[in-house]
Amino acid sequence: MARPQKSCAICESGVRVVDFKDERLLARFLTERGKILPSRLSGTCARHQRQLSTAIKRARQIALIPYIKGFAG
Amino acid sequence: MARRYEAVYIFESTLEEPAVTEKLTRFHALIPQPGEAVVDVTHWGKRTLAYPVAGRETGYYVVTKFEASSEMLPEFERALKLDEGLLRHLVVLDEGAQMAPTPSAKDGEEEE
Numbered sequence: 001m002a003r004p005q006k007s008c009a010i011c012e013s014g015v016r017v018v019d020f021k022d023e024r025l026l027a028r029f030l031t032e033r034g035k036i037l038p039s040r041l042s043g044t045c046a047r048h049q050r051q052l053s054t055a056i057k058r059a060r061q062i063a064l065i066p067y068i069k070g071f072a073g
Numbered sequence: 074m075a076r077r078y079e080a081v082y083i084f085e086s087t088l089e090e091p092a093v094t095e096k097l098t099r100f101h102a103l104i105p106q107p108g109e110a111v112v113d114v115t116h117w118g119k120r121t122l123a124y125p126v127a128g129r130e131t132g133y134y135v136v137t138k139f140e141a142s143s144e145m146l147p148e149f150e151r152a153l154k155l156d157e158g159l160l161r162h163l164v165v166l167d168e169g170a171q172m173a174p175t176p177s178a179k180d181g182e183e184e185e
Contacts, residue, residue: 010173013173013174014173015171015172015173016171017169019170019171019172020170021081021136022170022173024173024175025173055170058165060123061161062134062163063083063122063126063132064123065123
């Protein structure tokens with residue numbers, strides 16, 4: 001039974017280009033471990049999912065979000 | 074052909090604001106000034122890092138936007154790498170990204 005397609009949260013918030021400095025928005029698309037949520041779970045459209053993944057990787061590079069969350073390294 | 078770049082710098086947290094601005098002016102002096110090259114400098118100030126960088130837990134963040142020709146970037150990057158006070162930097166093309174408007178405050182600044 002096909003689930004109703006979840007709408008893209010980023011399109012709704014009116015953001016056209018995802019900003020890598022916006023860690024509050026990015027954190028919503030990460031698992032507890034800090035991995036990127038697949039778009040089939042988060043319902044994000046392909047365009048924003050591509051932007052999201054580059055933004056998350058850039059944010060990780062400047063230590064805004066961790067690579068692995070809860071890692072007592 | 075000048076393009077618009079966005080740079081994020083993470084300075085050592087021991088540095089204070091004047092020291093940081095002084096380093097910034099030295100960096101931005103490298104950018105040939107056709108006109109008003111450095112468009113916007115925002116100091117985020119001291120923040121705890123998501124993971125230790127260069128053995129430090131906190132860093133002084135500065136975000137800048139500037140217009141520059143692409144030929145000068147390698148030299149600019151070399152100056153950034155040489156500076157010990159700078160833990161990490163990231164220079165990317167400015168795609169005019171916007172912050173999502175926080176539900177509480179609807180002031181997500183709309184960049185052009």
